[in-house]
Amino acid sequence: MLGTVLYGTGDVRCEEVVEPKILKPTDAIIKLSASCVCGSDLWAYRGVRDVNEPLAMGHEYCGVVVEVGSAVKTIKPGQFVVGSFCLSDNTCPHCQFGFQSSCEQREFMVGAQAPYARVPLADGTLVATAEMPSDDLIPSLLAVSDVLGTGWYAADAAGVQEGSTVVVVGDGAVGLMGVLSAKQMGAGRIIAMSRHKTRQDLALEFGATDIVSERGDEGVARIKEMTNGVGADSVLECVGMKESMMQAINCARPGGKIGFVGVPHGVELDGQMLFFQQKSLLGGPAPVRRYLPHLMDLVLTRQINPGKVFDLEIPLADVAEGYKAMDERRAIKSLLRM
Amino acid sequence: MLGTVLYGTGDVRCEEVVEPKILKPTDAIIKLSASCVCGSDLWAYRGVRDVNEPLAMGHEYCGVVVEVGSAVKTIKPGQFVVGSFCLSDNTCPHCQFGFQSSCEQREFMVGAQAPYARVPLADGTLVATAEMPSDDLIPSLLAVSDVLGTGWYAADAAGVQEGSTVVVVGDGAVGLMGVLSAKQMGAGRIIAMSRHKTRQDLALEFGATDIVSERGDEGVARIKEMTNGVGADSVLECVGMKESMMQAINCARPGGKIGFVGVPHGVELDGQMLFFQQKSLLGGPAPVRRYLPHLMDLVLTRQINPGKVFDLEIPLADVAEGYKAMDERRAIKSLLRM
Numbered sequence: 001m002l003g004t005v006l007y008g009t010g011d012v013r014c015e016e017v018v019e020p021k022i023l024k025p026t027d028a029i030i031k032l033s034a035s036c037v038c039g040s041d042l043w044a045y046r047g048v049r050d051v052n053e054p055l056a057m058g059h060e061y062c063g064v065v066v067e068v069g070s071a072v073k074t075i076k077p078g079q080f081v082v083g084s085f086c087l088s089d090n091t092c093p094h095c096q097f098g099f100q101s102s103c104e105q106r107e108f109m110v111g112a113q114a115p116y117a118r119v120p121l122a123d124g125t126l127v128a129t130a131e132m133p134s135d136d137l138i139p140s141l142l143a144v145s146d147v148l149g150t151g152w153y154a155a156d157a158a159g160v161q162e163g164s165t166v167v168v169v170g171d172g173a174v175g176l177m178g179v180l181s182a183k184q185m186g187a188g189r190i191i192a193m194s195r196h197k198t199r200q201d202l203a204l205e206f207g208a209t210d211i212v213s214e215r216g217d218e219g220v221a222r223i224k225e226m227t228n229g230v231g232a233d234s235v236l237e238c239v240g241m242k243e244s245m246m247q248a249i250n251c252a253r254p255g256g257k258i259g260f261v262g263v264p265h266g267v268e269l270d271g272q273m274l275f276f277q278q279k280s281l282l283g284g285p286a287p288v289r290r291y292l293p294h295l296m297d298l299v300l301t302r303q304i305n306p307g308k309v310f311d312l313e314i315p316l317a318d319v320a321e322g323y324k325a326m327d328e329r330r331a332i333k334s335l336l337r338m
Numbered sequence: 339m340l341g342t343v344l345y346g347t348g349d350v351r352c353e354e355v356v357e358p359k360i361l362k363p364t365d366a367i368i369k370l371s372a373s374c375v376c377g378s379d380l381w382a383y384r385g386v387r388d389v390n391e392p393l394a395m396g397h398e399y400c401g402v403v404v405e406v407g408s409a410v411k412t413i414k415p416g417q418f419v420v421g422s423f424c425l426s427d428n429t430c431p432h433c434q435f436g437f438q439s440s441c442e443q444r445e446f447m448v449g450a451q452a453p454y455a456r457v458p459l460a461d462g463t464l465v466a467t468a469e470m471p472s473d474d475l476i477p478s479l480l481a482v483s484d485v486l487g488t489g490w491y492a493a494d495a496a497g498v499q500e501g502s503t504v505v506v507v508g509d510g511a512v513g514l515m516g517v518l519s520a521k522q523m524g525a526g527r528i529i530a531m532s533r534h535k536t537r538q539d540l541a542l543e544f545g546a547t548d549i550v551s552e553r554g555d556e557g558v559a560r561i562k563e564m565t566n567g568v569g570a571d572s573v574l575e576c577v578g579m580k581e582s583m584m585q586a587i588n589c590a591r592p593g594g595k596i597g598f599v600g601v602p603h604g605v606e607l608d609g610q611m612l613f614f615q616q617k618s619l620l621g622g623p624a625p626v627r628r629y630l631p632h633l634m635d636l637v638l639t640r641q642i643n644p645g646k647v648f649d650l651e652i653p654l655a656d657v658a659e660g661y662k663a664m665d666e667r668r669a670i671k672s673l674l675r676m
Binding site: 093094097098099101102104157228229230240242245253254255260263264265266267268269270271272274275276277278279280281282283284285287 | 431432435436437439440442495566567568578580583591592593598601602603604605606607608609610612613614615616617618619620621622623625
């Protein structure tokens with residue numbers, strides 16, 4: 001079959017790869033309904049993260065189960081399933097606390113930019129729908145797997161609640177999903193920080209009440225001005241750079257919360273700064289499994305349409321263009337059709 | 339009158355100083371019932387914090403109001419009051435959110451290691467008792483002003499609740515007050531990390547269920563062992579050094595919370611480490627004003643006895659010995675009698 005392999009900076013290829021097989025009795029094999037490129041795939045594509053060996057790319061997925069290992073009990077062939085990019089047993093203490101992304105058996109999904117994929121820890125990781133979803137819902141169900149789940153976690157970690165004033169730093173796909181999530185959680189005001197017209201428009205469609213195009217100190221000053229000098233209750237950091245992290249911290253009010261989901265690169269935080277800022281910080285890989293049932297339900301009942309975040313749809317064979325378009329910010333997020 | 343002035347490393351003196359006067363209409367002058375030396379006073383005493391000019395020391399206080407400025411409305415001469423080491427108007431948005439230690443008008447108290455002190459923002463800062471408290475309650479009421487309020491905030495920021503497993507890093511006065519606070523909040527298990535017999539004993543008296551004398555990686559391994567490999571729900575960091583901060587972070591479970599109240603010195607935190615640790619961090623100067631009414635009530639009704647943390651009681655004239663004994667860890671906390 002065809003699959004996506006990253007060889008080095010800017011070098012991602014769709015090429016013949018070995019079809020996945022059951023390797024452990026807890027595995028499942030799924031036939032993907034669609035796949036996509038993640039903003040975090042770009043760290044390696046851009047050379048920010050070292051690539052020491054060819055990488056089987058892709059960790060967002062939904063599709064139909066074709067085979068399960070002998071120890072898989074709840075997931076069955078023929079079911080339509082969505083899973084998290086973090087594989088988890090959903091039974092260990094961390095999973096029970098709702099932090100499945102720190103599961104004692106955690107693995108990260110790989111190789112999902114392909115027609116078939118192996119999903120380890122299938123029972124713990126996958127959630128099946130009651131029936132086969134209609135085709136037009138596939139992009140939104142795929143989004144739940146990571147990008148929406150991650151935006152949702154950012155909002156949750158930032159303590160968004162009814163009436164909160166929320167700032168979203170980062171207008172990538174995750175940031176936009178953060179806007180949608182904050183809206184669902186009842187935020188009173190959602191300020192999206194973005195300087196790109198198409199992303200601003202999508203943010204407004206997802207529920208942003210205000211757009212701030214300034215960034216850095218100017219952006220912070222603008223947020224302060226808009227909140228009577230107070231700052232935001234909740235800030236979602238959806239980038240992962242030093243500048244964006246400081247922007248997020250500075251936008252929050254004392255006692256406010258920052259949910260950070262952009263994987264930090266080159267970010268060092270001074271302890272005394274954090275102390276006197278007096279703001280809560282919680283980040284990490286999103287425990288998407290915790291949110292899967294709720295988010296899938298919101299999609300299946302057509303209450304949300306996160307699939308709109310895909311503004312480029314291409315065949316898997318053209319995956320390199322999917323990366324390139326996102327790298328050059330021509331596309332927010334690329335959907336791959338099998 | 340006599341007052342306490344720090345001139346440089348190891349050089350603190352009790353000497354003749356000018357009596358405080360009303361400088362602003364929102365000020366009050368109080369006659370202190372007692373004062374004390376704070377662990378944070380030692381940063382300057384030890385030369386960890388630069389001292390560029392003589393410092394009027396002391397920020398913990400309780401006593402009787404002798405005079406108020408023309409704009410002071412609720413506080414009256416003759417009242418017994420306790421105030422926070424952070425002075426606040428208690429009306430600005432940050433105060434309303436319960437973060438009075440980040441008040442828009444915040445000042446830090448100074449000059450309270452003396453018989454009289456000026457308290458700016460008196461109406462916002464001070465809480466009066468209904469009647470004159472009995473003498474034996476003075477040490478506990480004084481403790482509320484900072485050391486107990488700070489330990490309480492650490493437990494609150496660490497999300498301690500009914501049944502929580504709590505670890506306290508640091509066996510100084512604040513750490514011991516953290517133990518007492520966690521106990522009051524209903525923690526199920528309170529593990530005090532301490533290697534000093536007298537402090538271990540006091541921790542047990544304040545409600546610790548376990549003592550761990552190992553520190554660093556060994557200490558973390560011990561905590562993991564005691565929690566079936568999971569880690570603690572809540573960790574109180576009450577030191578402020580790089581090692582203690584990492585110890586605190588490593589002792590918490592994913593999704594757990596760290597309340598850090600030791601003023602960080604030389605602490606740099608790597609963003610990616612914080613991300614993958616997936617633990618919540620909240621620190622800062624304690625918003626003691628938020629807790630004052632509740633904590634004063636617990637003391638006045640004799641439900642808690644935080645004053646036990648003072649294990650050295652000396653006249654103000656001997657304040658230098660109070661610092662020295664704490665610096666050499668011969669005393670946990672020094673009470674100064676006027």
